[in-house]
Amino acid sequence: MNIIENGGVTAAKGYLAAGACAGIKKKKERPDMALVFSSVPCVMAGTFTTNVVKAAPVRRDMELLARGNNVRAVILNSGVANACTGLPGEEDNKEMAAECAKALGGGVSADEVLTASTGVIGARLPMDAIGRGAALLAGALAGTAQAGHEAACAIMTTDTQPKECAVSIPVGEAKVTIGGMAKGSGMIHPNMATMLSVITTDAAIDRALLQEAVSGCVKDSFNMISVDRDTSTNDSCIVLANGQAGNAPITEKGADYEEFRKALAFVMTTLAKKMAADGEGASKLFEAVVKGARTKEEAVIAAKSIITSNLVKTAVYGNDANWGRILCAMGYSGVEFDPYQVDLTIRSAAGEVQLVKNGMATDYSEEFATKVLSADEVTAIADMKQGDCEATAWGCDLTYDYVKINADYRS
Amino acid sequence: MNIIENGGVTAAKGYLAAGACAGIKKKKERPDMALVFSSVPCVMAGTFTTNVVKAAPVRRDMELLARGNNVRAVILNSGVANACTGLPGEEDNKEMAAECAKALGGGVSADEVLTASTGVIGARLPMDAIGRGAALLAGALAGTAQAGHEAACAIMTTDTQPKECAVSIPVGEAKVTIGGMAKGSGMIHPNMATMLSVITTDAAIDRALLQEAVSGCVKDSFNMISVDRDTSTNDSCIVLANGQAGNAPITEKGADYEEFRKALAFVMTTLAKKMAADGEGASKLFEAVVKGARTKEEAVIAAKSIITSNLVKTAVYGNDANWGRILCAMGYSGVEFDPYQVDLTIRSAAGEVQLVKNGMATDYSEEFATKVLSADEVTAIADMKQGDCEATAWGCDLTYDYVKINADYRS
Numbered sequence: 001m002n003i004i005e006n007g008g009v010t011a012a013k014g015y016l017a018a019g020a021c022a023g024i025k026k027k028k029e030r031p032d033m034a035l036v037f038s039s040v041p042c043v044m045a046g047t048f049t050t051n052v053v054k055a056a057p058v059r060r061d062m063e064l065l066a067r068g069n070n071v072r073a074v075i076l077n078s079g080v081a082n083a084c085t086g087l088p089g090e091e092d093n094k095e096m097a098a099e100c101a102k103a104l105g106g107g108v109s110a111d112e113v114l115t116a117s118t119g120v121i122g123a124r125l126p127m128d129a130i131g132r133g134a135a136l137l138a139g140a141l142a143g144t145a146q147a148g149h150e151a152a153c154a155i156m157t158t159d160t161q162p163k164e165c166a167v168s169i170p171v172g173e174a175k176v177t178i179g180g181m182a183k184g185s186g187m188i189h190p191n192m193a194t195m196l197s198v199i200t201t202d203a204a205i206d207r208a209l210l211q212e213a214v215s216g217c218v219k220d221s222f223n224m225i226s227v228d229r230d231t232s233t234n235d236s237c238i239v240l241a242n243g244q245a246g247n248a249p250i251t252e253k254g255a256d257y258e259e260f261r262k263a264l265a266f267v268m269t270t271l272a273k274k275m276a277a278d279g280e281g282a283s284k285l286f287e288a289v290v291k292g293a294r295t296k297e298e299a300v301i302a303a304k305s306i307i308t309s310n311l312v313k314t315a316v317y318g319n320d321a322n323w324g325r326i327l328c329a330m331g332y333s334g335v336e337f338d339p340y341q342v343d344l345t346i347r348s349a350a351g352e353v354q355l356v357k358n359g360m361a362t363d364y365s366e367e368f369a370t371k372v373l374s375a376d377e378v379t380a381i382a383d384m385k386q387g388d389c390e391a392t393a394w395g396c397d398l399t400y401d402y403v404k405i406n407a408d409y410r411s
Numbered sequence: 412m413n414i415i416e417n418g419g420v421t422a423a424k425g426y427l428a429a430g431a432c433a434g435i436k437k438k439k440e441r442p443d444m445a446l447v448f449s450s451v452p453c454v455m456a457g458t459f460t461t462n463v464v465k466a467a468p469v470r471r472d473m474e475l476l477a478r479g480n481n482v483r484a485v486i487l488n489s490g491v492a493n494a495c496t497g498l499p500g501e502e503d504n505k506e507m508a509a510e511c512a513k514a515l516g517g518g519v520s521a522d523e524v525l526t527a528s529t530g531v532i533g534a535r536l537p538m539d540a541i542g543r544g545a546a547l548l549a550g551a552l553a554g555t556a557q558a559g560h561e562a563a564c565a566i567m568t569t570d571t572q573p574k575e576c577a578v579s580i581p582v583g584e585a586k587v588t589i590g591g592m593a594k595g596s597g598m599i600h601p602n603m604a605t606m607l608s609v610i611t612t613d614a615a616i617d618r619a620l621l622q623e624a625v626s627g628c629v630k631d632s633f634n635m636i637s638v639d640r641d642t643s644t645n646d647s648c649i650v651l652a653n654g655q656a657g658n659a660p661i662t663e664k665g666a667d668y669e670e671f672r673k674a675l676a677f678v679m680t681t682l683a684k685k686m687a688a689d690g691e692g693a694s695k696l697f698e699a700v701v702k703g704a705r706t707k708e709e710a711v712i713a714a715k716s717i718i719t720s721n722l723v724k725t726a727v728y729g730n731d732a733n734w735g736r737i738l739c740a741m742g743y744s745g746v747e748f749d750p751y752q753v754d755l756t757i758r759s760a761a762g763e764v765q766l767v768k769n770g771m772a773t774d775y776s777e778e779f780a781t782k783v784l785s786a787d788e789v790t791a792i793a794d795m796k797q798g799d800c801e802a803t804a805w806g807c808d809l810t811y812d813y814v815k816i817n818a819d820y821r822s
């Protein structure tokens with residue numbers, strides 16, 4: 001697997017992208033609309049929020065996915081989520097797709113255009129800005145890394161960094177590329193899919209197999225991160241495959257499918273970790289590995305319980321090896337285990353230290369533990385010794401800035 | 412029902428209490444041990460944490476409760492939770508009860524003494540301080556309101572206020588009194604019982620009926636609050652009844668039992684709300700009422716989802732009527748409902764304003780909504796219009812001070 005430096009949604013063959021300032025956000029100089037376009041029809045796969053309250057674009061995309069038609073483009077906006085906007089919001093959303101199809105011309109129909117929105121819940125889309133943005137985007141489409149980067153920047157809200165990743169793998173004689181972008185910084189506790197992410201690949205792959213790979217990879221990547229335990233109304237992970245790599249189509253499980261799945265998992269995990277690390281107000285990425293669980297599901301529950309605990313998150317922020325909070329979070333997760341069998345180790349670029357052996361403190365150095373916790377990326381490894389299953393979850397610390405950002409998000 | 416001004420654990424007949432500085436906490440001048448004593452044997456009821464990781468005192472109290480013996484005293488300490496301390500911790504805990512029984516003299520046995528601890532997880536109890544504290548407490552026991560107040564102060568950790576409440580009700584010709592104290596400010600997400608709370612009553616009541624009343628009242632009071640979604644390892648709610656009121660013993664359900672149950676519910680709810688309002692770093696009490704749910708359980712789930720959302724909590728801190736976060740939190744709670752039927756109103760001493768009608772924004776004034784949210788106690792009322800069930804949950808806002816307190820709790 002080859003990692004493509006600065007690669008994103010335009011890394012795979014046949015994809016163009018653009019970002020634009022349409023004037024949706026209060027700060028008019030900030031880009032707020034993005035477009036990803038394939039020069040040929042794509043099969044599509046996707047996963048969407050499980051929140052009962054679903055934004056208008058999520059409802060429409062799910063419908064299009066269920067119909068199984070090919071698609072050509074994804075148009076996205078930041079600033080307004082178009083959630084809790086009722087029938088008028090659904091009309092706005094349809095119009096956004098129609099405006100995009102019109103701007104693209106060349107026989108692209110509205111039903112081939114997916115939509116995604118992120119931002120404030122409850123506000124209506126400013127349709128004049130959306131129309132203007134669609135025209136700007138269609139005119140600016142390019143297949144360069146820079147164009148992909150501009151699209152990634154245009155979907156940011158409280159994100160401090162755009163999030164992109166691309167890799168290529170050999171499939172038979174052909175080179176298949178997978179690239180993607182994502183946004184997400186707050187209201188991040190994906191449960192099925194997450195935030196906004198568009199991933200493009202030039203692989204030729206059967207639609208059902210693509211969906212299977214996407215659903216599986218989402219479980220171990222986007223669904224294993226959390227910034228604030230708040231599952232958004234707009235979570236959408238959209239994956240397009242346009243077949244331009246010229247590989248022998250992947251139509252069944254086997255070596256090619258496995259390679260493709262691994263590369264897709266890498267792209268999704270990389271984007272997911274970037275999201276966790278850039279969680280609202282975060283100063284560091286916090287990874288929790290739970291080993292020795294009886295089932296994978298229990299490992300997932302315990303790992304997510306650790307990274308979502310406000311008390312663990314504030315201790316990580318304070319570089320405080322307050323391990324009791326980690327055992328406490330495992331304890332209330334709903335997973336059954338014997339606390340007096342748990343081992344706990346923390347690890348980072350600064351070193352590794354075992355804090356707990358069989359449920360009780362080791363004779364560790366607080367000073368060294370603080371040093372380990374002071375790194376930009378910190379991992380806690382808990383071994384429950386109940387079985388052979390394992391899971392990894394990613395989150396971030398809870399800081400003053402999280403409170404600051406969210407106490408006056410709209411003002 | 413008569414509310415007793417400044418009443419607490421000594422309000423009911425036959426109870427003495429004391430607080431003392433035993434030297435467990437780093438700040439040696441802060442009281443850190445408390446004792447509640449009944450001059451005659453009591454029947455006992457209680458509920459305890461559902462966390463798999465249970466502190467030594469919780470394990471022992473649960474055993475004593477299961478045995479059904481009468482009890483005479485509860486000794487409590489703050490500063491060290493005696494959780495994750497293994498067999499040595501269980502020995503320390505037994506010794507704490509034994510030291511207390513010895514200091515009390517007069518034929519009180521260790522098995523008649525309950526224990527409760529709160530503070531840092533993983534640290535051992537300083538047994539010399541515990542022994543010294545037990546002696547100090549036994550010498551200082553008094554039946555005054557001041558003595559009850561000192562006990563309530565001695566169990567505080569990050570609490571900024573002691574939490575006490577007492578009421579009296581007529582039961583036949585007799586006057587029955589119920590009084591209690593509680594502590595809890597962080598790691599508050601009770602699930603079955605909560606934090607430390609000792610409630611005393613002079614009622615003569617059958618032990619099984621007392622337990623039934625306690626379990627029922629805990630569900631609607633302590634179990635409906637959350638500061639940080641972290642269910643502690645030490646949650647204990649202990650209720651003692653010594654029969655000194657001289658009422659005709661309550662041995663079956665009926666008018667007397669109902670009156671008693673209502674008074675107990677009032678004491679528990681008052682203490683629970685005091686805990687939520689004094690949540691770590693909190694600037695205000697936040698109450699969520701969910702109406703129109705299909706079942707009580709769904710109302711409970713949705714109400715707790717609202718008060719535990721970090722995004723809702725930070726918006727409440729910022730006096731920001733960001734109602735989309737409330738609908739979002741209901742939406743991911745797991746409860747099924749039609750978002751386009753939900754009405755949402757906020758209310759406080761400053762007034763009342765409907766923000767949402769049928770899932771969409773009303774034409775409310777942001778300025779007035781901010782004024783409503785600026786009060787010390789704010790209520791959000793969501794009507795799902797799916798049925799007739801209702802629940803109320805209490806939490807607090809998420810502030811800079813929460814992060815500050817928890818980033819360096821141990822230092």
